[in-house]
Amino acid sequence: MLLVWMLGFLMLIFSVCAGFPFTLTPSEMVVRFGDPVSINCSTSATDVEGMGWEAPFGGTGFKPPPVVTWRVEKLEEWAPSPFCYVTLVDGEQYTAKPDITVYKTPDFVSVSDRGRGPMVEGREHDLKCDVINVAPVQNLTVKWYRDNETVQTETFNDSTMTPVNASSSLRISTQRNYNGLTFRCEAELHLGPKGPKFLPNVTSPPYTAVVLYKPFLEACPDHVTVVENAAFSIDMLSCQPDGNPPPTVQWFYEEKLINPSKSLTRTDSGKYTAVVENSLGRSDTSVHITVEFSPSFTCKEHYEITVNDKQQSTCEPVGLPTPTLTWFKDGKQVVSPQRWKKNDSGKYLLNAHNTHGTAEHTLYLDILYAPEFKEGNESKEVLQENKVGRNTRFITLMITGNTSKVLFPAIWALLALLIIGLTLLMVYFHNRQKKRGQYSFVPVCQMSNIAQANGNA
Structure with a gap:
């Protein structure tokens, strides 16, 4: 039988060259391993004695023309080579052979890290795709996906027709944003235009990347x-x-x-x-x-301020943004003076406002200022003492207010006046004593009262 098959193959080559009118339907076919196969062989020649199919796994025997069919219920040959032969009445014989591709999808496809464990940012890492028991491997294409993006495609040149195991590697320059992404590979059999309408393919389960990387916020x-x-x-x-x-x-x-x-x-x-x-x-x-925070006051309710002091040193609100401060007196808004005046004493209402709220504070100001003489300076003419007697009147000078600021300057001024006055009186009465009488001296600040007393006497 094997000898007959080899002889038929040689005759096929000859018949093709000779151009014998054979028709194989289909002449090319792709069939999955284990599926049924059926091919018709026909001829238009009229001098045919008989025809048939020869195959290592079974033929049809010698049949009358013009058509003979080769049929297999379950194709389990990886390289089937059936041929159709025609015997003419003169004993000459011709053959024709169909082109049959038998394929098998992989049993399974998987992705592994080859036991290297998690990826590390900045380091290269290899993944392996294993395709188990696929045929023919020369029609195999392996595609790598990172999530849904194709990152690598690989084909194979092995001409083996029987099922084999194939593998593909993917080298990754690891980035931190790969953490949690899925990698997968897909095995596709590209079987040409005579193949299945949809590519036979098997996809691996997803491999979820674990990437170790430095922390950040x-x-x-x-x-x-x-x-x-x-x-x-x-x-x-x-x-x-x-x-x-x-x-x-x-x-x-x-x-x-x-x-x-x-x-x-x-x-x-x-x-x-x-x-x-x-x-x-x-x-x-x-x-x-x-x-930021709303305005508030931490000021006292009563202040004593020396005249001409700056207002800003009195009471300032706190708040962020810095509050706008408005002063009111007697229910009316007042313009803040650059310096305090003695008539600015009184009750004030302070209003502070910013974007977060408003605060108010009541303030009593007492403006302090040095004493003043309301009357102008006066000169008094004082009469001597006479034989009848003398009269004396005392004047007390009262200093009120902030004595720490005005008491000591006033005392020194008064002492200076007294010394000057006593000196002048001593000179005056010394000169008068040369003429007559006896005199008593009193301070100049009492002269006006003494003169008035003498007048009344």
């Missing part, structure tokens, strides 16, 4: 402005720690470790630094936080 703002009474804390920032293994996070304020869940107050404005760390390294990120 993402979505962290450079500056944040918050309000004191909004119960804001550091852990409410949009900062999200990222890293694998999962990092630890610590927050520092002025180089001191803090509790990030504590609500911030007006004294907590400043620069905050987060330190994230895992086994691969650490990084830090800074955020400047401004805590």
Whole structure:
């Protein structure tokens, strides 16, 4: 039988060259291993004695023309070579052979990391795709996918027709954003236009990448402005720690470790630094936080102010943004003077306002100023003492107000006047004593009263 088959193959080559009118339907076919096969062989020649099919696994025997059919219920040959032969009445014989491709999809396809474990950012990593028991391998294409993106395609040149195992490798330059992505490979059999309408393919289960990488904080703002009474804390920032293994996070304020869940107050404005760390390294990120708050007053209710002092030193509100301060007196808004005057004493209402609220404060101001002589300077002519007697009148000078500021200058001025006055009187009465009588001396500040007394006498 094998000899007959080989002889038929040689006759096929000859018949093709000779151009004998054979028709094979179909002349080319792709069939899956184990599926049924049916091919018709026909001829238009009239001098045919008989025809038939020869195959290592069974033929049809010698049949009358013009058509003979080769049929197999279950094709289990990897390289089938049936041929149709025609014997003419003169004994000459011709053959024709169909082109048959038998294929088999893989039993399974898988992806592995070859036991190397997780990927590490910045290092190269290899994945392996195993395609088990596929034929024919020369028609095999392996495609690699990262998620749904094709990243590599590989074909094979092996001409083996029987099933074999094939493998493909994918080298990855690992990036941190590959963590959690899926890699998969797909085995496709490209069988030409005579093949199945849809490519026979088998896809591996997904391989989920685990990438180890240094930690960092993402979505962290450079500056944040918050309000004191909004119960804001550091852990409410949009900062999200990222890293694998999962990092630890610590927050520092002025180089001191803090509790990030504590609500911030007006004294907590400043620069905050987060330190994230895992086994691969650490990084830090800074955020400047401004805590704004509504106005308030910490002033006293009563102030004594020396005349010509600046108003701004009296009572200033606190608040952020800096409040606008308005002064009211007797229900009317007043323009703040550059310096206080003695007639500015009284009750004031202070109103402070910013974007977060308003505060008021009642203030009593007492403007202090040095004593003044309301009358102009006077000169009095004083009569001598006469034989009848003398009269004396005392004047008391009262100093009120802030004695620490006006008492000592007034005393020194008074002493200077007394000394000058006594000196002048002594000279005067000394000169008068040369003429007659006896005299008594009193301070010049009492002269006007003495003169008045003498007049009354």
